[in-house]
Amino acid sequence: MTKQVVRRQILRRLRQQPQERRLAKSRVITRRLRRLSLYRKARVVMCYAAFDGEVETGWILAQALADGKRVVVPVVRTADKRIFAAEILDPERDLKTAGPFGIPQPKRSARQQIPPKKLDLVIVPGIAFDKHGRRLGRGGGYFDRFLSRLPASVPCVGLAFRFQVVKHLPVESHDRGVSRVMTD
Numbered sequence: 001m002t003k004q005v006v007r008r009q010i011l012r013r014l015r016q017q018p019q020e021r022r023l024a025k026s027r028v029i030t031r032r033l034r035r036l037s038l039y040r041k042a043r044v045v046m047c048y049a050a051f052d053g054e055v056e057t058g059w060i061l062a063q064a065l066a067d068g069k070r071v072v073v074p075v076v077r078t079a080d081k082r083i084f085a086a087e088i089l090d091p092e093r094d095l096k097t098a099g100p101f102g103i104p105q106p107k108r109s110a111r112q113q114i115p116p117k118k119l120d121l122v123i124v125p126g127i128a129f130d131k132h133g134r135r136l137g138r139g140g141g142y143f144d145r146f147l148s149r150l151p152a153s154v155p156c157v158g159l160a161f162r163f164q165v166v167k168h169l170p171v172e173s174h175d176r177g178v179s180r181v182m183t184d
Contacts, residue, residue, distance in 0.1 A: 001051050001172075003090050003136055003138075003139070003169070003170055004139075004171065005128070006128050006136055006169065007127050007128070007136060007138070007139065007168065010127050010128045010136075010163070010164055010167040011052075011127060013159075013164075014052065014053030014054065014127075014164075015052065015053045017053060017161070018173060020041050022055075022056065023056055024038035024054035024059075025055075025161055025184035026050075026055050026059070027059065028184045029090055029159055029161075029182050029183065030056075030059045030060050030063070032182050033060060033072075033123070033157065033159070034060075034063065036157070036180075036182075036184070038121055038155050038157065038179075038180075039121060039157075041120070042051070042067065042069060042072060042121035043068050043069060043120050044070040044071065044072060044114065044117075044118055044119050044120045044121075045064045045065050045071055045072065045102055045120065045121045045122075045123065046071075046072040046074065046101075046114075046119050046122045046123065047060050047061055047064065047071065047072075047073065047106065047122075047123040048073065048074055048123060048124065048125040049055075049061070049073050049074075049091075049095055049102060049103065049104035050125070050141060051064075051102055051103050052102070054159075055125075055159040055160060055161065057123070057159070058091060060123065060175050061073070061091040062086070062091055065089070065090075065091075066107070070114075071087065071088055071089075072085045072086060072087050072088070072114050073085070073086060073095070073104075073105060073117065074086075074104060074142075074143075074146065075099070075105045075106060075111060076100045076101065076103070076105065076142060078100045078172070079163055081140060081141060081142055081145065082142065082145060082172075083111075083143065083144070083145070083146040084113055084146075085113065085114045085115075085116065085119065085146075086105070086106050086111040086112060086113055086114065087112045087113075087114050088106050088124055088132060090142050094106045094107060094109075095107075097179050101138075112169050116146070116149050116150045116151070116154070117124075117151055119150065119155070120154065120156070121155055121156075121157065122147070122150065122154060122155070122156045122168060123156075123157050123158075123159060124143060124157065124158050125137070125143070125146070125158075125159070125161075126159075126164070126179055127134070127160045127161050127164065128160070128165070128166050128169060129131075129140065129158045129159050129164060129165050129166075129169070129178065129181045130165065130166050130167060130168050130169040131165065131167065131168075132168075132177070133158075133177040133178045133180070133181065134156050134167050134168075134169040134171050134175065134177045135158055135169075135175070135178055136162065140156075141174065143175045143176070144174050144175055145174075147176035148174075148176055153182075155179040155180070156177075156178040156179050157178060157179060157180050157181070157182055158178040159181075159182050160181055160183050161183065161184055162184055165183060166180060168171075
């Protein structure tokens with residue numbers, strides 16, 4: 001199947017999933033993530049702010065702060081199709097929902113940029129993943145460009161519901177994968 005076909009099929013399932021079920025499965029994924037030594041050792045964690053049916057990350061953001069970690073979220077710059085990392089201190093106060101494409105991101109006043117080399121763990125969104133860690137995003141290449149700037153030593157973890165993990169994803173030279181995928 002082509003990337004477009006996989007993307008369309010999985011997006012439809014994400015959007016059709018009942019909210020209660022999405023949240024319950026997201027809690028399971030959050031608990032599994034917190035048990036990972038990668039998470040426990042990390043001092044600076046970058047995690048996306050969920051939207052459009054993705055695995056809910058609000059608990060991860062709040063729990064990481066409660067665990068004494070510095071928390072960073074992606075900020076999308078459409079002008080150059082890039083992402084930069086910005087630290088937040090309070091997800092409820094610092095995040096707004098009117099970022100590009102409807103993605104929650106920090107208000108301008110709350111944006112303190114963090115260089116990729118300062119990150120200890122990056123939690124990555126994806127429409128689909130395969131068993132080899134390949135990742136299919138929304139098609140803009142934003143996260144692929146960001147991940148290509150990360151030091152190789154920084155682990156990347158994808159969060160997904162089981163139906164988002166497929167046998168094989170087509171890849172191109174610019175595609176960037178993840179070290180591990182956490183599912184429900």
